[in-house]
Amino acid sequence: MRIVKYFVPVFLLFLFVQNISAQNSMDKKMDIDPFFQGVINDLNGVEDKIVSLAEAIPQEDYNWSPMEGVRSVSEVLKHVAGANYFLLSFVGDKMPEGMTEDMGKDVTDKEQIIKMVKDSYAHTKEFVSKMKPSDLDKEVEMFGNKSNYRAVMFILTGHGHEHLGQLIAYARSNKIVPPWSKKN
Numbered sequence: 001m002r003i004v005k006y007f008v009p010v011f012l013l014f015l016f017v018q019n020i021s022a023q024n025s026m027d028k029k030m031d032i033d034p035f036f037q038g039v040i041n042d043l044n045g046v047e048d049k050i051v052s053l054a055e056a057i058p059q060e061d062y063n064w065s066p067m068e069g070v071r072s073v074s075e076v077l078k079h080v081a082g083a084n085y086f087l088l089s090f091v092g093d094k095m096p097e098g099m100t101e102d103m104g105k106d107v108t109d110k111e112q113i114i115k116m117v118k119d120s121y122a123h124t125k126e127f128v129s130k131m132k133p134s135d136l137d138k139e140v141e142m143f144g145n146k147s148n149y150r151a152v153m154f155i156l157t158g159h160g161h162e163h164l165g166q167l168i169a170y171a172r173s174n175k176i177v178p179p180w181s182k183k184n
Contacts, residue, residue, distance in 0.1 A: 033133045039153050040125050046160035047121040050080060051114060052179045053167050059110040061174050073170055077113050078104040080163045081120035087156045090140050091149045093127050124156070 054077055062074040071079060082104065089095050107113060136150040168178055
């Protein structure tokens, strides 16, 4: 009987604290619309894998390409970084100062390339976090077709996954196991 006397108030206090903690956690997530939070979560996941794979590939393999006329490892990574900025230009983001199609062609250092990728994802997630649900149906002309901001978000996330797959194939061709798929 004594245990019940102390257990019930402690249990109720525990539930109260958990509720406050959960509410605070939900309040933080509610700052961003759920659609955009989903986009950011997807961008986080693909960025983590692209960066971890980029880090696992040795510098000497950054020039590797499966054949003549196909992007090398470093060119794929730089393409991903540049495309993040470029795709956002369809939804009102300004391309960074000095950003051109040729930007980064002379960059060959692994660490600089990884920084370019990380910086592009940081910029992309920051921009997406400020978008509003009312933006999603805004019309946009993209690659000669009428579309909307929502479609641009799907292309943005899909593009990263497309090139992640390409980089996985490149790594596996060079006997590099993606870090997240190694057995413990």
